[in-house]
Amino acid sequence: MTELPIDNQNEKIETVNESIRLISKKDGLTFGTDAYLLAAYTSSSPSALAVDLGSGTGILPLLLLARNKIQRAVAIEVQKDFCDLIARNAALNGMSERIEALHLDVRALPSPLLTAECADTVLSNPPYMTVNSGKPNPSDAKFIARHEVCGNISDFCRAASSTLKYGGKFYCVYRPDRLVDLLTAMRQHKLEPKRMTLVHATADAIPSMALIEAKKGAAPSLTLTRPLILTIADGRQSADAARIYETCSFEDFLKR
Numbered sequence: 001m002t003e004l005p006i007d008n009q010n011e012k013i014e015t016v017n018e019s020i021r022l023i024s025k026k027d028g029l030t031f032g033t034d035a036y037l038l039a040a041y042t043s044s045s046p047s048a049l050a051v052d053l054g055s056g057t058g059i060l061p062l063l064l065l066a067r068n069k070i071q072r073a074v075a076i077e078v079q080k081d082f083c084d085l086i087a088r089n090a091a092l093n094g095m096s097e098r099i100e101a102l103h104l105d106v107r108a109l110p111s112p113l114l115t116a117e118c119a120d121t122v123l124s125n126p127p128y129m130t131v132n133s134g135k136p137n138p139s140d141a142k143f144i145a146r147h148e149v150c151g152n153i154s155d156f157c158r159a160a161s162s163t164l165k166y167g168g169k170f171y172c173v174y175r176p177d178r179l180v181d182l183l184t185a186m187r188q189h190k191l192e193p194k195r196m197t198l199v200h201a202t203a204d205a206i207p208s209m210a211l212i213e214a215k216k217g218a219a220p221s222l223t224l225t226r227p228l229i230l231t232i233a234d235g236r237q238s239a240d241a242a243r244i245y246e247t248c249s250f251e252d253f254l255k256r
Contacts, residue, residue, distance in 0.1 A: 048120035058086035
């Protein structure tokens with residue numbers, strides 16, 4: 001792996017899951033549970049080209065490649081400094097030949113840089129707040145990452161559909177209170193929801209996120225799995241969560 005200089009005032013470097021060395025910006029969003037669970041929820045397809053819409057630091061392609069769940073990835077990012085950061089993180093982890101970072105707005109897809117119907121898999125951890133919701137964030141990077149400044153959920157679903165091959169799969173993590181918006185946008189753009197898992201911090205908590213797999217051009221039929229409970233009563237990680245974090249996969253979870 002290549003060691004790269006970082007801006008100590010504005011950046012930090014840490015080792016995260018799958019032994020990935022990750023540079024992140026102190027004024028940007030940090031790697032969290034939603035990103036890791038989305039990577040785990042993505043089915044393994046070792047020969048696939050995956051496209052990540054709104055890639056941030058590039059953590060999703062890094063996780064998928066570290067587990068050989070895909071062959072290569074294209075990371076789409078609208079913020080130029082984060083697009084550069086993706087390329088640096090790819091180099092830091094010896095993955096420059098397998099991750100291509102493109103400075104693009106998802107609303108511009110398809111593009112001469114990324115042609116239509118080229119991808120086997122598309123995934124996204126999209127902005128989940130409308131522009132007028134919540135308190136304005138002093139960090140523009142965080143505001144853009146969380147709010148629909150550069151595209152709403154319909155724009156992300158349209159971009160996913162235009163990028164996917166027929167029969168390709170779209171994976172998304174989203175807030176439960178906006179599920180109607182997500183499901184409506186998916187169907188509008190010929191992405192049929194096929195599997196959904198609600199994630200709860202504890203057994204008695206309301207769901208904090210929804211993980212969804214959709215298939216381009218599929219017939220209607222949605223399987224709602226049993227819920228994923230992250231922690232048990234004494235605060236320890238649940239057996240399901242521990243297994244998912246150990247394997248970066250929901251395969252065992254979905255069998256039970």
